[in-house]
Amino acid sequence: MPIDLRDITARLEKGERLSADDGARLFRGADLLELGALAHRVRQARHGRRATFVRNLHLNYTNVCALRCDFCGYSRPDGAPGAFTVPLDEAFARAEAAARTGIREIHIVGGLHPDLPYGYYTDLLRGLRQRCPGVHLKAFTAVEIDHLAARAGRPVEAVLADLRAAGLDSLPGGGAEVFAERVRRRLCPRKPNADRWLAVHRAAHRLGIPSTATMLYGHVETPEERVDHLLRIRALQDETGGFTAFIPLAYQPGPGRVGGAAGPTAQDDLRAIAVARLLLDNIEHIKAYWVMLGLKLAPVALHFGADDLDGTIEEEKIAHMAGAGSPAGVPAEALRRLIREAGMEPVERDARYAPVGHEPG
Numbered sequence: 001m002p003i004d005l006r007d008i009t010a011r012l013e014k015g016e017r018l019s020a021d022d023g024a025r026l027f028r029g030a031d032l033l034e035l036g037a038l039a040h041r042v043r044q045a046r047h048g049r050r051a052t053f054v055r056n057l058h059l060n061y062t063n064v065c066a067l068r069c070d071f072c073g074y075s076r077p078d079g080a081p082g083a084f085t086v087p088l089d090e091a092f093a094r095a096e097a098a099a100r101t102g103i104r105e106i107h108i109v110g111g112l113h114p115d116l117p118y119g120y121y122t123d124l125l126r127g128l129r130q131r132c133p134g135v136h137l138k139a140f141t142a143v144e145i146d147h148l149a150a151r152a153g154r155p156v157e158a159v160l161a162d163l164r165a166a167g168l169d170s171l172p173g174g175g176a177e178v179f180a181e182r183v184r185r186r187l188c189p190r191k192p193n194a195d196r197w198l199a200v201h202r203a204a205h206r207l208g209i210p211s212t213a214t215m216l217y218g219h220v221e222t223p224e225e226r227v228d229h230l231l232r233i234r235a236l237q238d239e240t241g242g243f244t245a246f247i248p249l250a251y252q253p254g255p256g257r258v259g260g261a262a263g264p265t266a267q268d269d270l271r272a273i274a275v276a277r278l279l280l281d282n283i284e285h286i287k288a289y290w291v292m293l294g295l296k297l298a299p300v301a302l303h304f305g306a307d308d309l310d311g312t313i314e315e316e317k318i319a320h321m322a323g324a325g326s327p328a329g330v331p332a333e334a335l336r337r338l339i340r341e342a343g344m345e346p347v348e349r350d351a352r353y354a355p356v357g358h359e360p361g
Contacts, residue, residue, distance in 0.1 A: 002031035008278075009038060018279055020227050026275045027223035032267055039274035039305030046284065047307040051344040053335045054351060056105035056311035057098040061086045061124065065111025066147075069188040071177075071219060071251060071258050075111045085113065088120070092127050098314060099132040105311065105351040106132070108139035109172055112147040121148060122166040129167030136169045136351030142200035142211075143175035146192045156203050164209060170351065171204050173212035173247060179232055180225040187219065187258060198236055205242025210352075213243050213283070217272050218251035218264030226272070230279045237282045244353060245285035245308065248272040250292040266297055270304045277305025285353060295330070299342035308349075309335055 008022055018026075026035055062085040065075035076083035086094075095106055106128060121140070128137055140148070140163065149156045160168075177187055179194035201211050213233045217226055237243050250272075253263035264272070277286050287308045288301035298309055314329040332348065339346035347355050 002034065003029035005030055005034055005038065012038060012042065012278065017281055020224075020231055023227035023230065023275060023279050024224050026278065027226060027271060030271075032271060032274075035274045036270060036304040039277040040303050042277055043286070043302075043305050043307055049343070049345045050347045051302050051307055051309060051339045051342070052285075052347045052349040052353065052355075053309045053332070053339070054105050054311040054349050055101070055103045055332055056107055056351075057095065057103050057314045059086070059091060059094065059106055059108045060110055061091060061108060062110040062113050062116065064113045066114045067112055067188065067190050069191060071187050071216065073252065078114065085116065088123055088127060091124060092131055095128050095135070096131050099135055103135060103312070103314070104356070105136045105138055107172055107313075108137065109141055109144065109174055112144065118148065118152050122162055125163060125166035125168055137167050138170045138172050138212075138351060139163070139168055141172055141175040142197045143192055145171070145200050145204075146196055156200055157207065160200075160204055160207055160209060164207065168209065170209060170244070171201065171211035173201075173214040173243075173245075174249075176214045176229070176233075177216045178221045178225055179229045180221065183219075183221050183225055187216075194232065198232065201242065202236060202240060205236075205240035210242050210244050212245045212247060212287075214247045214249050215272075215276075216249045216251055218268055219258045219261040226275075227279070230276060234280055234282060237280070241282075243283050245287055246276055246280050246283050247287040247289050247310075248276055249289060252292065269293055269297060270301060273301045273306050274304045290330075295338065299338045299344075302339070302342045302344050308353075309339065311335075 003025055008018065063074050063076050064078045064083050064085055067075065125137055125139060145156060145159055149159045152159065176197050177184065184191065184193060204211055215226065215229050233246065250269050251263050253261055273286060273288060285308050286306045287310050288298040288306035289310050290298035291313055293301060312329055312332055336346040350356050
């Protein structure tokens with residue numbers, strides 16, 4: 001039987017912050033439609049009927065990775081069939097072609113390549129900045145930054161400063177997975193722990209480099225572990241104010257991954273978005289990442305707390321190599337249509353969420 005949400009509703013109406021116990025109740029027992037209505041009310045108070053998107057390119061520069069995380073369908077050992085590393089000239093050519101179509105952001109992530117030189121990363125950013133001067137460069141997860149620092153024998157802060165000098169504008173939020181140590185031992189035992197992920201983002205924020213945050217859900221985590229993850233992100237945001245958005249990432253099941261976990265249902269997806277909107281009172285934007293949700297469900301999430309559909313996402317490889325069935329990219333007009341059909345007002349934005357286009361719904 002669904003739980004009574006009147007006390008949570010009353011506290012939300014007073015502007016009070018929800019607790020870990022509240023979050024667990026919302027995940028475990030709240031009626032989905034009632035929960036969605038609460039999250040939608042908070043979303044409307046912040047954003048009205050606006051739903052945003054950005055024109056962006058995903059540049060996945062390598063899938064060679066020293067880690068073999070149990071949930072990942074993207075990484076390959078060096079020299080294995082399907083392994084790739086994008087030469088700099090090819091990366092520049094892709095970016096220049098995309099820039100001519102009007103993209104405003106390049107999202108750059110890859111594996112932890114054991115042999116790529118430090119200069120590859122700085123040269124990549126510097127070359128992109130020279131060729132695409134008006135495009136925002138969102139590059140390298142906290143896990144990649146930590147890997148670079150370890151290989152170079154340098155502090156994370158020094159690596160971030162080098163990357164910023166080369167053209168870095170912000171960090172993506174990947175690699176967070178679920179912070180609980182029990183889950184990380186199962187999913188990604190060799191990946192840096194939660195404290196390292198948080199430390200890299202703390203360092204970036206202190207240097208004035210904003211970032212996003214993520215959570216990979218729908219595998220072996222409990223509702224309480226999801227809530228712990230969300231509240232640790234909320235706590236860092238209280239400290240630094242550097243997160244621009246939170247992105248719930250739906251686990252993509254596949255043969256041999258995470259003990260055969262089936263992955264989240266559509267109801268799980270909507271619940272994760274709604275609870276994130278209610279708990280993360282200090283993060284402005286919640287994304288419905290259509291690559292993992294699919295183009296049918298992502299617009300529905302705009303009524304469950306999400307206010308952003310991410311973007312056109314040309315050439316994304318990580319989720320698709322893991323089994324995502326969504327297209328490899330969608331035109332801006334298709335996103336506008338999906339937003340309008342959901343009863344919302346489409347607003348094209350830049351990478352910092354400033355509107356750059358506006359069409360009445």
